[in-house]
Amino acid sequence: MTAEILVNVTPRESRAAVLENGVLQEVYLERANRLGLTSNLYKGRVSRVLPGMQAAFIDIGLERTAFLHASDIARREDVGVEFGAAPNEARDIRALVAEGDELLVQVLKDPLGTKGARLTTFVTLPSRYLVYLPQGRGVGVSARIEDEAERARLRGAVEAYAGDGPGGYIVRTVAEGVAPEALSADMLFLRRLWEVVSEQGFRAPAGTLVHEDLPLHLRILRDLLGQAVDRVLVDQPAAHARMLEFARTFMPESEPKIEQYRGNRPIFDLYGVEDEIQKALDRKVPLKSGGYLVIDQNEAMTTIDVNTGAFVGHRNLEDTIFRTNLEAAVAIARQLRLRNLGGIIIIDFIDMTDEDHRRQVLQALEKSMTADHARTSISSVSPLGLVEMTRKRTRESLEHLLCRPCPTCEGRRYVKTPETVAYEIFREIVRQARQFEVQGLMILAHQDVVELLLDEESSALAELEVLVGRPIRLQTEALYAQDQYDVVLV
Secondary structure, eight states: OOEEEEEEEOSSEEEEEEEETTEEEEEEEEETTBOOOTTOEEEEEEEEEETTTTEEEEEOSSSSOEEEEGGGOOOGGGTTEETTOOOSSOOOHHHHOOTTOEEEEEEEEOOBTTBOOEEESSOOEEOSSEEEETTEEEEEEOTTOOOHHHHHHHHHHHHHHHTTOSEEEEEOGGGTTOOHHHHHHHHHHHHHHHHHHHHHHHHSOTTEEEEOOOOHHHHHHHHHOSTTEEEEEESOHHHHHHHHHHHHHHOGGGGGGEEEOOOSSOHHHHTTHHHHHHHTTSSEEEOTTSOEEEEEEOSSEEEEEEEOTTOOOSSOHHHHHHHHHHHHHHHHHHHHHHHTOOEEEEEEOOOOOOHHHHHHHHHHHHHHGGGOSSOEEEEEEOTTSEEEEEEOOOSOOHHHHHOOOOTTTTTSSOOOOHHHHHHHHHHHHHHHHHHSOOSOEEEEEOHHHHHHHHTTTHHHHHHHHHHHTSOEEEEEOTTSOTTOEEEEEO
16 A cells, blocks of 8 residues: 655645545644644633533633543542553542642643533653653553564563653554664653643643644654655645654654655645545545445434445345445545544444345444544444444544535525425415505515516415405515515515
8 A cells, every 4th residue: 555645735724635545535634723722731720610520611721611521630649550540439520620720731632513622631742653641650552563572672662761760651653663762762852841841831820822732744744654654745845844854853764755746736636635625525425336325424423324326236136235335334434534523423334134244344344444543443233234333533524624504504404495485475474464554565585485486386476465455576685595585564
Protein backbone atom coordinates (compact mmCIF):
# COMPACT_ATOMS: atom_id res chain seq x y z
CA MET A 1 0.00 0.00 0.00
CA THR A 2 1.24 3.47 -0.91
CA ALA A 3 0.14 6.43 1.17
CA GLU A 4 0.64 10.14 0.80
CA ILE A 5 -0.53 13.24 2.63
CA LEU A 6 -1.64 16.42 0.86
CA VAL A 7 -1.57 19.67 2.83
CA ASN A 8 -3.44 22.78 1.64
CA VAL A 9 -2.70 25.94 3.66
CA THR A 10 -4.45 29.29 3.20
CA PRO A 11 -4.44 32.36 5.50
CA ARG A 12 -7.71 31.39 7.22
CA GLU A 13 -7.89 27.63 6.72
CA SER A 14 -5.61 24.59 6.72
CA ARG A 15 -6.61 21.20 5.34
CA ALA A 16 -4.87 17.84 5.13
CA ALA A 17 -5.92 14.78 3.14
CA VAL A 18 -4.65 11.22 3.62
CA LEU A 19 -4.62 9.14 0.43
CA GLU A 20 -4.02 5.39 0.34
CA ASN A 21 -3.40 3.91 -3.11
CA GLY A 22 -4.70 7.18 -4.55
CA VAL A 23 -8.04 6.97 -2.68
CA LEU A 24 -9.00 9.61 -0.12
CA GLN A 25 -9.34 8.08 3.35
CA GLU A 26 -9.27 10.95 5.86
CA VAL A 27 -9.69 14.72 5.87
CA TYR A 28 -8.46 17.08 8.60
CA LEU A 29 -9.60 20.70 8.70
CA GLU A 30 -8.66 23.67 10.87
CA ARG A 31 -10.00 27.22 10.55
CA ALA A 32 -8.61 30.35 12.14
CA ASN A 33 -11.94 31.28 13.72
CA ARG A 34 -12.62 27.76 14.92
CA LEU A 35 -9.40 26.09 16.01
CA GLY A 36 -9.58 22.62 17.51
CA LEU A 37 -9.06 22.48 21.27
CA THR A 38 -8.19 18.81 21.79
CA SER A 39 -4.98 18.36 23.85
CA ASN A 40 -4.85 22.05 24.82
CA LEU A 41 -4.11 22.76 28.50
CA TYR A 42 -6.07 25.41 30.43
CA LYS A 43 -6.12 26.83 33.94
CA GLY A 44 -9.77 26.30 34.90
CA ARG A 45 -12.04 27.29 37.75
CA VAL A 46 -14.87 25.07 39.04
CA SER A 47 -18.10 26.99 38.45
CA ARG A 48 -20.57 24.31 39.52
CA VAL A 49 -20.48 20.82 41.08
CA LEU A 50 -23.19 18.32 40.06
CA PRO A 51 -23.32 15.40 42.56
CA GLY A 52 -26.18 13.76 40.64
CA MET A 53 -23.98 13.46 37.53
CA GLN A 54 -20.70 12.99 39.46
CA ALA A 55 -19.27 15.83 37.39
CA ALA A 56 -18.39 19.52 37.49
CA PHE A 57 -18.63 22.42 35.07
CA ILE A 58 -15.30 24.19 34.58
CA ASP A 59 -14.79 27.72 33.28
CA ILE A 60 -11.74 27.68 31.01
CA GLY A 61 -12.42 30.99 29.27
CA LEU A 62 -14.54 29.62 26.41
CA GLU A 63 -18.08 30.55 25.39
CA ARG A 64 -19.51 27.42 27.07
CA THR A 65 -18.32 25.91 30.33
CA ALA A 66 -16.51 22.60 29.94
CA PHE A 67 -17.43 19.24 31.50
CA LEU A 68 -15.21 17.30 33.93
CA HIS A 69 -16.33 13.88 35.17
CA ALA A 70 -15.17 12.46 38.49
CA SER A 71 -13.39 9.58 36.74
CA ASP A 72 -11.24 12.12 34.85
CA ILE A 73 -9.88 13.80 37.98
CA ALA A 74 -6.44 12.80 39.23
CA ARG A 75 -6.14 12.64 43.02
CA ARG A 76 -2.95 12.77 45.05
CA GLU A 77 -3.08 9.01 45.59
CA ASP A 78 -3.42 8.47 41.81
CA VAL A 79 -0.05 10.04 41.04
CA GLY A 80 2.40 7.29 40.24
CA VAL A 81 -0.25 4.62 39.65
CA GLU A 82 0.96 1.96 37.24
CA PHE A 83 0.05 2.65 33.59
CA GLY A 84 -3.31 1.15 32.68
CA ALA A 85 -4.45 0.66 36.29
CA ALA A 86 -8.00 1.72 37.18
CA PRO A 87 -9.23 3.09 40.51
CA ASN A 88 -10.78 0.40 42.69
CA GLU A 89 -13.51 2.46 44.31
CA ALA A 90 -16.18 4.80 43.01
CA ARG A 91 -15.32 8.50 43.23
CA ASP A 92 -17.50 11.17 44.83
CA ILE A 93 -17.15 14.44 42.94
CA ARG A 94 -17.75 16.43 46.15
CA ALA A 95 -14.63 14.93 47.73
CA LEU A 96 -12.53 15.82 44.71
CA VAL A 97 -13.43 19.41 43.81
CA ALA A 98 -15.44 22.33 45.19
CA GLU A 99 -16.84 25.46 43.60
CA GLY A 100 -14.11 28.04 43.14
CA ASP A 101 -11.25 25.52 42.98
CA GLU A 102 -8.60 26.17 40.31
CA LEU A 103 -6.93 23.31 38.47
CA LEU A 104 -4.93 22.50 35.36
CA VAL A 105 -7.12 20.65 32.84
CA GLN A 106 -6.66 19.21 29.37
CA VAL A 107 -9.29 19.02 26.63
CA LEU A 108 -10.27 15.43 25.77
CA LYS A 109 -13.01 16.29 23.27
CA ASP A 110 -13.81 19.46 21.37
CA PRO A 111 -17.19 21.10 21.96
CA LEU A 112 -19.72 19.13 19.91
CA GLY A 113 -23.05 20.71 18.99
CA THR A 114 -24.55 22.22 22.15
CA LYS A 115 -22.15 20.36 24.46
CA GLY A 116 -19.10 21.96 26.00
CA ALA A 117 -15.60 20.51 25.84
CA ARG A 118 -14.82 17.32 27.79
CA LEU A 119 -11.89 17.72 30.20
CA THR A 120 -9.45 15.64 32.19
CA THR A 121 -6.77 16.38 34.76
CA PHE A 122 -4.79 13.28 33.68
CA VAL A 123 -2.45 15.27 31.43
CA THR A 124 -0.84 13.65 28.39
CA LEU A 125 1.89 15.30 26.33
CA PRO A 126 2.64 13.71 22.93
CA SER A 127 5.91 13.85 21.02
CA ARG A 128 7.03 12.07 17.87
CA TYR A 129 7.54 8.62 19.41
CA LEU A 130 6.12 8.84 22.93
CA VAL A 131 3.23 10.13 25.00
CA TYR A 132 4.21 11.37 28.45
CA LEU A 133 1.84 10.90 31.43
CA PRO A 134 3.09 13.11 34.29
CA GLN A 135 0.67 11.52 36.81
CA GLY A 136 1.33 7.97 35.62
CA ARG A 137 4.05 5.37 36.01
CA GLY A 138 5.33 2.50 33.90
CA VAL A 139 5.51 1.98 30.14
CA GLY A 140 2.78 1.00 27.70
CA VAL A 141 3.27 0.07 24.04
CA SER A 142 0.81 0.75 21.22
CA ALA A 143 -1.33 -2.28 20.39
CA ARG A 144 -0.64 -1.63 16.69
CA ILE A 145 2.93 -2.85 17.23
CA GLU A 146 2.25 -6.59 17.02
CA ASP A 147 5.75 -8.09 17.02
CA GLU A 148 6.38 -9.26 20.60
CA ALA A 149 10.16 -8.97 20.31
CA GLU A 150 9.88 -5.37 19.13
CA ARG A 151 7.40 -4.56 21.90
CA ALA A 152 9.81 -5.94 24.50
CA ARG A 153 12.75 -4.01 22.97
CA LEU A 154 10.86 -0.71 23.03
CA ARG A 155 9.57 -1.20 26.55
CA GLY A 156 13.04 -2.09 27.81
CA ALA A 157 14.64 0.94 26.12
CA VAL A 158 12.11 3.38 27.58
CA GLU A 159 12.30 1.82 31.05
CA ALA A 160 16.09 2.01 30.97
CA TYR A 161 16.12 5.73 30.14
CA ALA A 162 13.17 6.56 32.43
CA GLY A 163 14.84 5.08 35.49
CA ASP A 164 13.12 6.22 38.68
CA GLY A 165 12.03 9.51 37.15
CA PRO A 166 8.45 10.75 37.52
CA GLY A 167 5.69 9.97 35.03
CA GLY A 168 4.80 7.15 32.68
CA TYR A 169 5.13 6.70 28.93
CA ILE A 170 3.19 5.23 26.04
CA VAL A 171 5.26 4.15 23.04
CA ARG A 172 3.52 5.25 19.83
CA THR A 173 3.16 3.15 16.68
CA VAL A 174 5.69 5.25 14.72
CA ALA A 175 8.39 4.26 17.24
CA GLU A 176 8.59 0.77 15.72
CA GLY A 177 12.18 0.17 14.65
CA VAL A 178 13.64 3.47 15.94
CA ALA A 179 16.93 3.67 17.81
CA PRO A 180 16.98 3.97 21.63
CA GLU A 181 18.74 7.34 21.31
CA ALA A 182 15.69 8.81 19.53
CA LEU A 183 13.45 7.61 22.35
CA SER A 184 15.79 9.15 24.92
CA ALA A 185 15.71 12.51 23.12
CA ASP A 186 11.92 12.44 23.11
CA MET A 187 11.79 11.67 26.82
CA LEU A 188 14.13 14.56 27.62
CA PHE A 189 12.03 16.94 25.51
CA LEU A 190 8.76 15.85 27.15
CA ARG A 191 10.11 16.22 30.68
CA ARG A 192 11.35 19.75 29.95
CA LEU A 193 8.02 20.61 28.33
CA TRP A 194 6.12 19.42 31.40
CA GLU A 195 8.33 21.50 33.69
CA VAL A 196 7.50 24.62 31.67
CA VAL A 197 3.79 23.80 31.39
CA SER A 198 3.33 22.99 35.08
CA GLU A 199 5.12 26.21 36.08
CA GLN A 200 2.97 28.30 33.73
CA GLY A 201 -0.15 26.52 34.97
CA PHE A 202 0.71 27.35 38.57
CA ARG A 203 1.17 31.06 37.84
CA ALA A 204 -1.60 31.61 35.26
CA PRO A 205 -5.00 33.04 36.26
CA ALA A 206 -8.14 30.93 35.77
CA GLY A 207 -9.59 30.89 32.27
CA THR A 208 -6.16 31.06 30.61
CA LEU A 209 -4.75 28.88 27.82
CA VAL A 210 -1.55 27.42 29.28
CA HIS A 211 -0.32 25.21 26.43
CA GLU A 212 -1.61 24.95 22.86
CA ASP A 213 -1.17 21.97 20.58
CA LEU A 214 0.71 22.30 17.29
CA PRO A 215 -0.98 23.78 14.19
CA LEU A 216 -2.53 21.27 11.79
CA HIS A 217 0.31 21.02 9.27
CA LEU A 218 2.85 20.22 12.03
CA ARG A 219 0.45 17.98 13.94
CA ILE A 220 0.03 15.90 10.80
CA LEU A 221 3.78 15.28 10.69
CA ARG A 222 3.94 14.31 14.34
CA ASP A 223 0.92 11.99 14.33
CA LEU A 224 0.66 10.53 10.81
CA LEU A 225 4.07 10.60 9.12
CA GLY A 226 5.23 7.01 9.57
CA GLN A 227 7.05 4.47 7.45
CA ALA A 228 3.87 3.73 5.48
CA VAL A 229 3.71 7.33 4.18
CA ASP A 230 5.74 7.82 1.01
CA ARG A 231 5.31 11.56 0.54
CA VAL A 232 3.91 14.74 2.11
CA LEU A 233 2.99 17.40 -0.43
CA VAL A 234 2.30 20.94 0.82
CA ASP A 235 1.25 23.87 -1.36
CA GLN A 236 2.41 26.89 0.69
CA PRO A 237 6.11 27.87 0.87
CA ALA A 238 5.97 29.18 4.46
CA ALA A 239 4.23 26.06 5.74
CA HIS A 240 6.70 23.91 3.79
CA ALA A 241 9.62 25.69 5.45
CA ARG A 242 8.12 25.21 8.95
CA MET A 243 7.47 21.53 8.25
CA LEU A 244 11.06 21.01 7.08
CA GLU A 245 12.37 22.74 10.21
CA PHE A 246 10.13 20.60 12.41
CA ALA A 247 11.27 17.44 10.61
CA ARG A 248 14.98 18.34 10.98
CA THR A 249 14.50 18.74 14.73
CA PHE A 250 12.28 15.78 15.55
CA MET A 251 12.35 13.35 12.60
CA PRO A 252 15.38 13.97 10.34
CA GLU A 253 14.90 10.62 8.57
CA SER A 254 11.54 11.86 7.25
CA GLU A 255 12.72 15.22 5.90
CA PRO A 256 13.17 13.97 2.27
CA LYS A 257 9.50 12.95 2.18
CA ILE A 258 8.27 16.54 2.61
CA GLU A 259 7.93 18.26 -0.77
CA GLN A 260 6.50 21.58 -1.92
CA TYR A 261 3.78 21.50 -4.57
CA ARG A 262 4.50 24.12 -7.25
CA GLY A 263 1.76 23.43 -9.79
CA ASN A 264 -0.77 26.05 -10.92
CA ARG A 265 -3.80 23.85 -10.41
CA PRO A 266 -5.02 23.64 -6.76
CA ILE A 267 -3.53 20.58 -5.12
CA PHE A 268 -6.87 19.18 -3.90
CA ASP A 269 -8.37 19.58 -7.38
CA LEU A 270 -5.48 17.78 -9.02
CA TYR A 271 -5.91 14.70 -6.83
CA GLY A 272 -9.71 14.73 -6.87
CA VAL A 273 -9.97 15.49 -3.16
CA GLU A 274 -12.48 18.34 -3.56
CA ASP A 275 -14.90 16.07 -5.41
CA GLU A 276 -14.56 13.37 -2.76
CA ILE A 277 -15.25 15.87 0.03
CA GLN A 278 -18.45 16.95 -1.73
CA LYS A 279 -19.51 13.31 -2.11
CA ALA A 280 -18.84 12.74 1.61
CA LEU A 281 -21.58 15.25 2.43
CA ASP A 282 -24.24 13.23 0.55
CA ARG A 283 -26.56 10.80 2.34
CA LYS A 284 -26.33 8.26 -0.47
CA VAL A 285 -23.04 6.49 -1.20
CA PRO A 286 -23.00 4.43 -4.43
CA LEU A 287 -21.16 1.10 -4.52
CA LYS A 288 -19.33 -0.15 -7.61
CA SER A 289 -21.65 -3.16 -7.91
CA GLY A 290 -24.73 -0.95 -8.21
CA GLY A 291 -25.78 -1.16 -4.56
CA TYR A 292 -25.63 1.83 -2.24
CA LEU A 293 -25.42 3.02 1.37
CA VAL A 294 -27.69 5.55 3.06
CA ILE A 295 -25.93 7.34 5.95
CA ASP A 296 -27.95 9.42 8.42
CA GLN A 297 -26.08 11.30 11.15
CA ASN A 298 -28.37 12.11 14.08
CA GLU A 299 -27.97 13.53 17.58
CA ALA A 300 -28.01 10.16 19.34
CA MET A 301 -26.37 7.92 16.75
CA THR A 302 -25.43 7.38 13.12
CA THR A 303 -27.40 4.84 11.09
CA ILE A 304 -26.15 3.17 7.90
CA ASP A 305 -28.52 1.24 5.65
CA VAL A 306 -27.21 -1.14 2.95
CA ASN A 307 -29.26 -1.68 -0.22
CA THR A 308 -28.69 -3.85 -3.32
CA GLY A 309 -29.93 -1.10 -5.64
CA ALA A 310 -29.29 -2.01 -9.28
CA PHE A 311 -27.07 -5.01 -8.43
CA VAL A 312 -28.85 -8.22 -9.47
CA GLY A 313 -25.93 -10.67 -9.20
CA HIS A 314 -25.31 -13.71 -11.35
CA ARG A 315 -26.09 -16.80 -9.26
CA ASN A 316 -28.87 -16.47 -6.67
CA LEU A 317 -30.38 -14.01 -4.20
CA GLU A 318 -28.28 -15.10 -1.22
CA ASP A 319 -25.05 -14.70 -3.23
CA THR A 320 -26.16 -11.24 -4.42
CA ILE A 321 -26.87 -10.15 -0.86
CA PHE A 322 -23.58 -11.58 0.42
CA ARG A 323 -21.48 -9.82 -2.24
CA THR A 324 -23.28 -6.50 -1.67
CA ASN A 325 -22.72 -6.73 2.09
CA LEU A 326 -19.02 -7.57 1.63
CA GLU A 327 -18.51 -4.54 -0.60
CA ALA A 328 -20.55 -2.40 1.80
CA ALA A 329 -18.39 -3.44 4.79
CA VAL A 330 -15.25 -2.04 3.11
CA ALA A 331 -17.07 1.10 1.97
CA ILE A 332 -18.50 1.72 5.46
CA ALA A 333 -15.04 1.58 7.07
CA ARG A 334 -13.80 4.20 4.61
CA GLN A 335 -16.84 6.44 5.08
CA LEU A 336 -16.48 6.39 8.88
CA ARG A 337 -12.91 7.64 8.57
CA LEU A 338 -13.62 10.10 5.77
CA ARG A 339 -16.68 11.65 7.45
CA ASN A 340 -15.15 11.26 10.94
CA LEU A 341 -18.34 9.74 12.29
CA GLY A 342 -18.20 8.83 15.97
CA GLY A 343 -20.30 7.68 18.90
CA ILE A 344 -22.88 4.92 18.43
CA ILE A 345 -23.17 3.56 14.87
CA ILE A 346 -25.88 1.12 13.77
CA ILE A 347 -25.35 -0.74 10.49
CA ASP A 348 -28.31 -2.43 8.82
CA PHE A 349 -26.77 -4.95 6.44
CA ILE A 350 -29.11 -6.77 4.07
CA ASP A 351 -30.52 -9.82 5.87
CA MET A 352 -28.42 -12.98 5.36
CA THR A 353 -29.71 -16.46 6.17
CA ASP A 354 -26.30 -18.16 5.93
CA GLU A 355 -24.44 -17.94 9.25
CA ASP A 356 -21.07 -18.26 7.51
CA HIS A 357 -21.89 -15.27 5.31
CA ARG A 358 -22.71 -13.21 8.42
CA ARG A 359 -19.39 -14.14 9.97
CA GLN A 360 -17.43 -13.24 6.82
CA VAL A 361 -19.13 -9.85 6.48
CA LEU A 362 -18.36 -9.03 10.13
CA GLN A 363 -14.73 -10.09 9.63
CA ALA A 364 -14.49 -7.91 6.52
CA LEU A 365 -15.74 -4.92 8.51
CA GLU A 366 -13.31 -5.56 11.38
CA LYS A 367 -10.38 -5.99 8.98
CA SER A 368 -11.24 -2.78 7.12
CA MET A 369 -11.39 -0.87 10.41
CA THR A 370 -7.84 -1.86 11.44
CA ALA A 371 -6.40 1.08 9.50
CA ASP A 372 -8.57 3.53 11.47
CA HIS A 373 -6.65 5.66 13.99
CA ALA A 374 -9.76 6.12 16.16
CA ARG A 375 -10.58 3.40 18.69
CA THR A 376 -13.54 1.25 17.59
CA SER A 377 -15.58 -1.55 19.12
CA ILE A 378 -17.76 -3.82 16.96
CA SER A 379 -20.40 -6.19 18.35
CA SER A 380 -21.74 -9.33 16.73
CA VAL A 381 -24.86 -9.32 14.55
CA SER A 382 -27.93 -8.70 16.74
CA PRO A 383 -31.12 -10.83 16.58
CA LEU A 384 -32.60 -8.09 14.38
CA GLY A 385 -29.73 -8.43 11.93
CA LEU A 386 -28.05 -5.15 12.96
CA VAL A 387 -24.37 -4.55 13.66
CA GLU A 388 -23.78 -2.21 16.58
CA MET A 389 -20.44 -0.46 16.94
CA THR A 390 -18.84 2.56 18.55
CA ARG A 391 -16.07 4.82 17.26
CA LYS A 392 -14.25 7.24 19.51
CA ARG A 393 -15.25 10.82 18.79
CA THR A 394 -12.77 13.57 19.70
CA ARG A 395 -13.60 16.19 17.05
CA GLU A 396 -16.64 17.20 15.05
CA SER A 397 -17.64 15.27 11.95
CA LEU A 398 -16.99 16.56 8.44
CA GLU A 399 -20.68 17.41 8.05
CA HIS A 400 -20.75 19.47 11.25
CA LEU A 401 -17.56 21.29 10.27
CA LEU A 402 -18.64 22.20 6.75
CA CYS A 403 -22.42 22.48 7.01
CA ARG A 404 -25.23 23.81 9.16
CA PRO A 405 -28.89 22.77 9.43
CA CYS A 406 -31.02 23.80 6.45
CA PRO A 407 -32.90 27.03 7.32
CA THR A 408 -35.86 25.84 5.23
CA CYS A 409 -36.46 22.48 6.88
CA GLU A 410 -34.55 23.32 10.12
CA GLY A 411 -32.59 20.09 9.91
CA ARG A 412 -35.63 17.82 9.52
CA ARG A 413 -34.52 16.84 5.99
CA TYR A 414 -38.02 17.28 4.61
CA VAL A 415 -40.48 20.07 3.75
CA LYS A 416 -44.23 19.96 3.34
CA THR A 417 -45.51 19.42 -0.19
CA PRO A 418 -47.25 22.31 -2.01
CA GLU A 419 -50.51 20.33 -1.77
CA THR A 420 -50.23 20.09 2.04
CA VAL A 421 -49.51 23.82 2.29
CA ALA A 422 -52.46 24.62 0.00
CA TYR A 423 -54.89 22.74 2.26
CA GLU A 424 -53.43 24.47 5.33
CA ILE A 425 -54.09 27.80 3.58
CA PHE A 426 -57.69 26.76 2.91
CA ARG A 427 -58.23 26.03 6.60
CA GLU A 428 -56.61 29.29 7.63
CA ILE A 429 -58.82 31.28 5.22
CA VAL A 430 -61.98 29.77 6.75
CA ARG A 431 -60.68 30.48 10.26
CA GLN A 432 -59.82 34.14 9.49
CA ALA A 433 -63.04 34.83 7.56
CA ARG A 434 -65.19 33.59 10.43
CA GLN A 435 -63.26 35.50 13.06
CA PHE A 436 -62.91 38.92 11.41
CA GLU A 437 -65.02 41.25 9.24
CA VAL A 438 -62.86 41.88 6.18
CA GLN A 439 -63.31 43.04 2.60
CA GLY A 440 -61.04 40.35 1.16
CA LEU A 441 -58.00 38.16 1.75
CA MET A 442 -54.56 37.99 0.16
CA ILE A 443 -52.43 34.84 0.20
CA LEU A 444 -48.63 35.30 0.23
CA ALA A 445 -46.87 32.01 -0.56
CA HIS A 446 -44.06 30.26 -2.42
CA GLN A 447 -44.31 30.14 -6.21
CA ASP A 448 -44.97 26.38 -6.30
CA VAL A 449 -47.90 26.77 -3.90
CA VAL A 450 -49.38 29.69 -5.85
CA GLU A 451 -49.09 27.77 -9.13
CA LEU A 452 -50.85 24.79 -7.56
CA LEU A 453 -53.71 27.02 -6.33
CA LEU A 454 -54.10 28.55 -9.78
CA ASP A 455 -53.96 25.22 -11.59
CA GLU A 456 -54.99 21.94 -9.94
CA GLU A 457 -56.73 23.55 -6.96
CA SER A 458 -58.34 26.45 -8.83
CA SER A 459 -61.85 24.96 -8.56
CA ALA A 460 -61.41 24.39 -4.82
CA LEU A 461 -60.22 27.99 -4.43
CA ALA A 462 -63.31 29.24 -6.30
CA GLU A 463 -65.59 27.19 -4.05
CA LEU A 464 -63.83 28.62 -1.01
CA GLU A 465 -64.46 32.18 -2.24
CA VAL A 466 -68.17 31.39 -2.44
CA LEU A 467 -68.09 29.79 1.02
CA VAL A 468 -66.49 32.75 2.81
CA GLY A 469 -68.15 35.40 0.61
CA ARG A 470 -64.91 37.31 0.17
CA PRO A 471 -62.52 37.70 -2.79
CA ILE A 472 -59.20 35.86 -2.44
CA ARG A 473 -56.06 37.12 -4.18
CA LEU A 474 -52.73 35.34 -4.57
CA GLN A 475 -49.24 36.78 -4.53
CA THR A 476 -45.92 35.00 -5.00
CA GLU A 477 -43.17 35.73 -2.47
CA ALA A 478 -39.73 34.84 -3.83
CA LEU A 479 -38.10 34.80 -0.38
CA TYR A 480 -40.63 32.43 1.20
CA ALA A 481 -39.79 28.77 1.81
CA GLN A 482 -42.08 26.18 0.24
CA ASP A 483 -44.00 25.59 3.48
CA GLN A 484 -44.16 29.27 4.46
CA TYR A 485 -47.25 31.42 3.86
CA ASP A 486 -49.30 34.32 5.22
CA VAL A 487 -53.00 35.11 5.03
CA VAL A 488 -53.34 38.90 4.95
CA LEU A 489 -56.69 40.58 5.75
CA VAL A 490 -57.56 43.48 3.44
